[in-house]
Every structure is written in C-alpha cells, then in structure tokens.
Amino acid sequence: MKIAAVEAIPFAIPYTKPLAFASGEVHTADHVLVRIHTDDGLTGTAEAPPRPYTYGETQESIVAVIGKVFAPQLLGRTALDREAVHAVLERTVGNPAAKAALDMALWDILGQSAGLPVSGLLGGYTDRMRVSHMVGFAPADAMVAEAERIRDTYGVTTFKVKVGREPYGQDVAACRALREALGPAVELYIDGNRGWSASDAARVLEETADLGLLFAEELCPADDVLGRRRLVARSPLPFIADESATRPAEVTRELLGGSATAISIKTARTGFTGSQRVLHLCEGLGTEVVMGNQIDGQIGTLCSVAFGAAHRSSSRYAGELSNFLDMADDLLAEPLTIESGTLRVREGAGLGIDIDPGKLARYRQDR
Known part of the structure; x- marks a missing residue:
C-alpha cells in the first residue's frame, strides 16, 4: 500500500x-x-x-x-x-x-x-444519522418556506438557523416564524458565525427563551474572551464552539476557559484521525458534540456521516448533512439520498466513493 x-x-x-x-x-x-x-x-x-x-x-x-x-x-x-x-x-x-x-x-x-467500511473501522456504532438542515439568510417567509420544503420532501425535522444580522430585528423574527410554522416537534438551533457582540447575543437569548431552541453556536467572536465567557455562563442553552475550536488544543482552551459547553466536529477540517481525538477529548470532559458542515458536497457529506455514525456520542444529535441539496450537481456516480430524515452510511469497502468521470471532466478547473 x-x-x-x-x-x-x-x-x-x-x-x-x-x-x-x-x-x-x-x-x-x-x-x-x-x-x-x-x-x-x-x-x-x-x-x-x-x-x-x-x-x-x-x-x-x-x-x-x-x-x-x-x-x-x-x-x-x-x-x-x-x-x-x-x-x-x-x-x-x-x-x-x-x-x-x-x-x-x-x-x-x-x-x-x-x-471493510471505514465507518466500521472507526467504531461501527450505527449505519445512519438523523439529518439537520442549515437555513441561510433570507426574509423570514423565505426561510420558513425552505424549511417546510425540506421537511415535507426529505422528512428532516432538525434545522440550524443562520443568524448574526440584526439581533433585535430579522434574526429573532425569523426564529419566531420558523417555530410558529414548524411547531414544537421540530428541533431548532441558531448559529451566529461570530456576527454579534456578546451583549447583543445575551439579549437575543433572552428574547428567544420561549422558543425551545436546542443549541446556540458561535454567536460572538472567541477573541472577545471575557464577553464570551460571561455570555456562556448565563446561556440557558448549550453553547457550541465551531470555528473557534478546530484542534484538540483549541477545544481544551474553549471548554476549560468557559467559552463553550459543546463542540462541533467537522471531518472537512480534522479528517477522521483528528476528529476522533476531538471526540474522545470531549467524551473525557463530559462535553456534547454535533457533526457540523463546512458547506460540504456529497463526497464530504459521505465522509461526515461515516464518522458521525461510527460513534455513539457523535450520532446522538442530527448531523448537518444536507448542504449538498443546494448544489446543482456533484461528482458521485451514485448520488446520496436522504430518506425519512436520515442519511445512511455507504455499504462496501472503504468510503464507497465512486467518482463519475464524465462529471469530473465537466467540472474540473485545471484543464
């Protein structure tokens, strides 16, 4: 080899x-x-x-x-x-x-x-994961329409809502509209991509306390060390560190420093080896994890579900595995399919990635 x-x-x-x-x-x-x-x-x-x-x-x-x-x-x-x-x-x-x-x-x-399948080599806990869909910036009615379409078409019942625009305007209104339209059975959580200040984020958490949100993720910059610690200390929700915690050392810093209480794992930035190190560190510290999405295509999504399904801790919550639905095409010869709100691990040896040569020839940029 x-x-x-x-x-x-x-x-x-x-x-x-x-x-x-x-x-x-x-x-x-x-x-x-x-x-x-x-x-x-x-x-x-x-x-x-x-x-x-x-x-x-x-x-x-x-x-x-x-x-x-x-x-x-x-x-x-x-x-x-x-x-x-x-x-x-x-x-x-x-x-x-x-x-x-x-x-x-x-x-x-x-x-x-x-x-053997890679998911089995990594741990083999289950053969599928529940899917979470990311809803990006748009007017509230458009965000609701997208979530309803994904729910009705694919059976997805967990949604990550992108926030970080106007903390007291569009963002809270969108969250309220989604909760009203989707009902209490659907899981909602918010991701600010560091778009707010710590004080704005604290106020939003207060204003959305009645919405039953699942998580809050990266609402303010990690560089605002004291502000973020104060925010996390008073947050009623698990606070996910994502782009601020990309390596085991950063995970340790964020968790022990009080700047996060949960961690997003993305195989696109830590592979399988690094992701296992992050996962086992979180398990040792009693910290929950979610499988995040780096705006992956189907190949990256296949890798993410292979890792997430392999471990009990990473398969507990719905993984962000549906971003490829917004792409016009992909390179896989056999496209991924989301059914009843879940995505299965590919069977067979390795990762099960079969590239369509015609699609690769069409979309590659070096020829």
Whole structure:
C-alpha cells in the first residue's frame, strides 16, 4: 500500500441557491478532489472545501500545498503510517482542509485494503444519522418556506438557523416564524458565525427563551474572551464552539476557559484521525458534540456521516448533512439520498466513493 501518487484536482459546481451567513456567502462550490494512489492499484478519495473567510484556505492554496509540499513528503509511505504522515503534515502551519482530505483518503485506502467500511473501522456504532438542515439568510417567509420544503420532501425535522444580522430585528423574527410554522416537534438551533457582540447575543437569548431552541453556536467572536465567557455562563442553552475550536488544543482552551459547553466536529477540517481525538477529548470532559458542515458536497457529506455514525456520542444529535441539496450537481456516480430524515452510511469497502468521470471532466478547473 505504498503511496505512488497524490492528486489535487480543483473543481467548481454552482449552487442553485446561495447560502448566506454572517461571515460570508457561497455561490459556487470551489472545492478540491483529493486522491491518493497506491502502488497496488488502490485509490483513496476525499474532498477539501476551502473556506477563506474562516480558515484562510483557497482552492488555489489547497492545490498548491498538496502538490508542492505534502505530496513529495508522502510518496513511498503506506496508508498504515498515519502517525508519521500527521507528523509530516503538522510541520506546515494551518491548511486544515488540505490535511483533513489527505487523512480521509488514507482511511479510504485502509478500508479498501481490508475489505471493510471505514465507518466500521472507526467504531461501527450505527449505519445512519438523523439529518439537520442549515437555513441561510433570507426574509423570514423565505426561510420558513425552505424549511417546510425540506421537511415535507426529505422528512428532516432538525434545522440550524443562520443568524448574526440584526439581533433585535430579522434574526429573532425569523426564529419566531420558523417555530410558529414548524411547531414544537421540530428541533431548532441558531448559529451566529461570530456576527454579534456578546451583549447583543445575551439579549437575543433572552428574547428567544420561549422558543425551545436546542443549541446556540458561535454567536460572538472567541477573541472577545471575557464577553464570551460571561455570555456562556448565563446561556440557558448549550453553547457550541465551531470555528473557534478546530484542534484538540483549541477545544481544551474553549471548554476549560468557559467559552463553550459543546463542540462541533467537522471531518472537512480534522479528517477522521483528528476528529476522533476531538471526540474522545470531549467524551473525557463530559462535553456534547454535533457533526457540523463546512458547506460540504456529497463526497464530504459521505465522509461526515461515516464518522458521525461510527460513534455513539457523535450520532446522538442530527448531523448537518444536507448542504449538498443546494448544489446543482456533484461528482458521485451514485448520488446520496436522504430518506425519512436520515442519511445512511455507504455499504462496501472503504468510503464507497465512486467518482463519475464524465462529471469530473465537466467540472474540473485545471484543464
């Protein structure tokens, strides 16, 4: 299983409906397909979604760092050398999505070589997860219409509501409209993407206390250390750290410092190896986790559900696994399907990723 070649292929697929939130707006999935080839004919596959407004990576930077820095250091190693590979990758600062994709592609190779699904190798707790759908910025009636469509079409009953605009206006009104339209049986939680101040966030939590929200996520910047600690201390809801807690050390800092009481795990930024470290740290500290979404396509979503379903803690809550529904197309030969509000893990060896060569030829950006 020696690594013989590493590919980083940029591709672009438009969204049918842009996703807007406090820290950015996405119109096109400018992602990178990462493939690791071995000398015995196996190919591990993953997806790297750059988020420059959050982590600083771009499509161009991912292609460059993999091709010029990481690939030369990985050639000749095997898929079993995961610790040695991570030691090499960590010599380069940052680049979380590039590193995560390489890690997941190596796990894909391991699963294929063993003839076992990666989700089973990771833990094998269950074969599916409940799905949470993200509702982006829009007028309240449009947000309600989207949520009702997703509920009625796919059976999804958990919604993550993007907030961070006007704390006393549009955001509270949208939350109230969603609760009124969807009823008490539907789970709602809010994500501010650091868009408010701590004092504004505290007031919103007071004004929405009667809505039965499930979580609050990144309502204010983590750099506002004292303000965020005061907010979290008085929050009636579990407060999720997401982009402020991307590595085990950051998770420890946020939790022990009182700046969060729950953690979002995203395989797109910590792969499978790093995500397990975060998960086990949270379990040791008695902290709940949710499976987040880095505006992943179907490949990334397949990786996310494989990890989330593998562990009891990460499968407890609905995972953010439906963002690909807003993409005009994808690269998988067999598209993912959400049924009765759940998404199943792919059967078979590895991750079950089968790329449609015609779609890849259509959407790749390097030819």
